[in-house]
Amino acid sequence: MFLEFVVWFLLLLWRSSSVFASSEQEYVGFTYNGFRGVNLSLDGLTQITDNGLLMLSNETNQQVGHAFYPDPLHFLGNSSSTGNNSPLSFSTTIVFAFCGIRFFGPAIAFVISSSKEFPGALPGNYLGLFNTTNIGKQSNHVIAIEMDCLQNAEFNDINGNHVGIDINDLKSVVSEPASYFSDAENRYVNLSLTGGQPLQLWVDYNGTEKLLNVTLAPLNVPKPTIPLLSLEIDFSLILMKDHPLFVGFSTATYTMPTSHYILGWSFKLNGKARELTLSQLPKLPNHKSHKARTRLFSVVFSVIGATLVFISILIIQFIVKRKKKFAEVLEDWELEYGHHRFKYKDLYIATKGFVDKELLGTGGFGRVYRGVLPKTKTEVAVKRVSHNSRQGEREFISEIISIGKLRHRNIVRLLGYCRRKGELLLVYDFMPNGSLDKFLFDRTTTTTKTMLNWCQRFQIIKSVAAALLYLHEEWEQVVVHRDVKSSNVLLDKELNGRLGDFGLARLYDHGTDPQTTHVVGTLGYLAPELCETGKAKPSVDVFAFGAFLLEVACGRRPIESEEASEECMVLVDWVISCWSEGKILDTVDPKLGLNYEVEEMELVLKLGLICSHNIPTARPRMRQVIRYLEGEVPLPELQSFVPSGGSSDVSVCCSYAMTRSSSIAESVLSGGR
Template sequence: MFFSKYVLLFLLLCRSVASQQEDVGFTYNGFQGVNMSLDGLAQVTDNGLLMLVNTTTVQVGHAFYPQPIHFRNSSTGNVISFSTTFVFAMFSELQTLGGPGIVFVIAPSRGFPYALSTSYMGIFNTSNLGNSSNHVVGVELDTFQNAQFNDIDDNHVGIDINDLRSIKAAPASYFSDQENRRVNLSLYSGHTMQLWVEYDGTEKQLNVTLAPTTVPAKPTIPLLSLNIDLSRYMVDPMFLGFSSSTSAVKTPQYVLGWSFKMNGKAKELSLSHLPKLPRMGPKPKSKILNIGLPVIGTSLLFMSIFVIQFIVARKKKFAEVLEDWELEYGPHRFKYKDLYIATKGFHDKELLGVGGFGKVYRGVLPTSKEEVAVKRVSHDSTQGVREFIAEIISIGKLQHRNIVTLLGYCRRKGELLLVYEFMPNGSLDKFLFHHQSTAGKTKLSWNQRFQIIKNVASALLYLHEEWEQVVVHRDIKSSNVMLDRELNGRLGDFGLAKLYDHGGDPKTTHVVGTFGYLAPEFAKTGKANPSVDVFAFGVFLLEVACGRRPIDVKASEECLELVDWVISSWNRGMILETVDPKLELNYKVEEMELVLKLGLLCSQSDPTARPSMREVVRYLEGEIPLPELPSLVSENTSEVSFWCPYLSGGKSPPSSIAESILSGGR
């Protein structure tokens, strides 16, 4: 009897603890003094806003409720009902382009140490994306359309399970009960909105509802409704909170209030007591009293004439070419005056490099103080400028961690100015061929070089197969591979890129590119397809491994070509004799042989024998073995050999190729 009383008492205690766990709830009308688990850019501002990310680019921010929560019923193991709501606001410095949004996330851990920013929203990376072992459930507020994740548009709400490919998504909108229709919303408008996420553990129903805070009550019809048993995906216990990240576009994001309840309805937020958002955009102009003063003397007339002449001269100095059709490109267009100030008048001290197509300057934008690279390119305003600028704007939408972001352009008189994200370590060729790099280092280790090769391969795979259109870069070379602060490779300079639809046929174009990297069939047909980039990438592989330029005319009278030299060494069974001596034998032999052989495989004269970039990435990652190369490789018939008679005879190759000859590049 005594023992049974203790058993009964123990069972009652367990039931009480389980009941307490299943009734967890909290309501935060602002986050002043709230204990939150924060990392990355996330912080609580002085007035109680939860700022997930600020204007810092390419970073992540996480904010989680610090205690684990038991979502499963202790007896059945099923996920029980829960409800949450929060008020948020997202901004963008560009009116027509957002960035990575906010994800309300339920996960087994508060930490995501290997998560990537930009496209991966601070939760996943390339290796764990889609893994069932993630046990992650999320609701994304996404303001960037990424073809890699099959996003429906650049302004949507989606339900995510272990992946950023939403299992259900809808454009951002709410059902107006008064108007009896759906009303569209812009997630990154800067206006406050409220999201409700509700799960019915009995009916196995997940509802997501969105509305602006100006709506007096939650809409009766949810934006998303999904029949799903979360018990299949969630472990016990779990953490809940918010994840976000930034890209090259500045997109600060805030949560103003948050309410959560297990096994019940989340308490309503007090909207009038939520903290105020900071002012965004330019400061309002102060109102100055308009005091009329009599015009006295002829001296004021002369002063007016001087001011008018000064203004006219200044406008002429900063005059731009702007046609009506360019207005549709909006914020992608920079003011020439801002770029002039940013580069200190395109001063020689700000010069980063000189190529066959123009000069590149470092600049600091006067308003945002963002560091950029500004390239001045000459152009013929009568030939295809509209199409060229349309492609420049399209390329500006590319978002990949291994691509230098093109921020916009400006057109003035006979030149085009392209504005890129600034890369502090400059271009790869300075590390490979110069005795002293701009970063003060004398050489790159093999591990760094091999990682840069993988970075460029990943970028090309994205361009060829994973973006909404096929992008052929047409100028792959070491001088167009930039290095960020961590010496990661970032493919840049898309001034020669061509775009066409997947499954379409590339149009014939002028033969442009850099001498030594042009595929032989491109020089003959003028059709730029992904195989053209694969050929140039093969030459680039040999360039990085051997530490030599594709062509060294001064080396001998025979117009020495890097590819032919490596072929000759391969045929003699001495391929490792071509390795860059600056590495001093500090490399992995199997990796070096892989890169050299892959370089020969990619740079074959027959385009049908070259691998795709997807196969190249798999070779580099060791997912599939490299096919055996023949003992004898036929002589290369690239444009180098094709134009040798011009060089030896004292003539010049055609201007379209010569514009970017050898190390001059662009």
């Protein structure tokens, strides 16, 4: 009896101590105003300098460095405050600096990981966290906040000066150019990670709301009210449940000499991290050459002071003239759009003054130029759209910003806009291979570099279908593109298809009916009902997608003039005619020869006819189209989808549209939206 009592008492004591330890874990915190005498788990190049700097890396090339808080933390698991297996909140503040970077260099990352050791991790682009075999795998259990000054096309980096949130991979889930929201100026201000000056980073996670916020600012600026990055994320779905985690830093050197420093670090689990005492932070190493240059400039400016006074009038005149040259329209209501607004001066410099040498193409809505943004060195495409009317301008700008929020791998991203005098400038991601129509219809060159094989064409078709499904059903609003055609499908450097040019797009809420609008679009792609009702519904895009399918398969435009007569050949009618004679493969693009999959080709041709049905309700939705393309379900019998007379309503719609206007594509800002 006594022995049983002793065992029961010891068991109760052990469980009580475990609960106490678990409770203690929930509120663990530390503050390091410098790292002299601090016990950290260091690895690789990382060391603590004599004056208390945590030097993550030095100028040794192709090496890694790690620094972690030595004790494991329980972010997940039993919690008296949040419930079982709920992620705990945490807050951390970090002061860091990049020194010695002249042009570019790899990132440093704040890391939450199931381990503080990363065997086989590679330096350089892989940040000392992953290698070629495990990157992107869920088994990594790693969440990282990267501060990166190297643009890696391999990881889809937006530029060479950005902050991103990474999950088990180095392809950031969200990322933004390094900047901070200035509460005083009510706008975003750009920052340079490579400037050699300390910057302050705040990372806050709300375990109840499952919200991760990342905020960046200069050292002497209080924490901005608006974070740079926000992401809804459930740590319990990524990190290992009931398993201790480690927090710390990781970096890796590249081919250029660089040093990464952490000056201070504050962390709190289930609470707000204490503010760092900036006056107690250790100083960065002195750069003697920089001081020498500063003294030299001081002497030079003292000597030429009198000269500057003499020419000050000329400088003022030059500045006034330059301001007039780059003057742009900016009204109070546009302030809410923040960093979606570009400066005209930056776009002017990016395109070298909009010279013809940088001209990519000319369309009904304006001219498109290639440009390189001066601050981030990001390649962009800039479209200049002329406008003479202010009618609906505010609503149009609001819609442009909404479209700029679209994020899909098969959509050309709209980065922002600029207004200046009588024109609007739209800024897009740059697509180095241009538009698809040049590959399909350009007869001036026949090299293999300008030809697309059937495999590439079929993949582009599926990419455009996925983009339309996202627009019609998967985004927060219904987006009807209204101008789906091969010239608006752009190709990146790997020849992947991306749907672009949303100048005619219409947005409306799910479950509502779109309003009647002007008939806009391109002849050959206009759905018959659009000419009558003027209502832009997703079925209008499906009709245009049908014409696009036939374009890609046949290598012909939807409407072409016959060489021997003044009549037009309608592609849909021709394909129907060949199909009715059992010769549908006679319509295949001759440039393909016999190098195509017969089943895939017949699928595309027949699906093109089904999508081109004159009755909107008979056309499939894009989700069903994708199922056909993926071979998940067979196509229905084509007989019921082809008009009994053997021709479509495309000719009728085209004739109707031509009588209304010689150019059906109307300007957006003259009331065409």
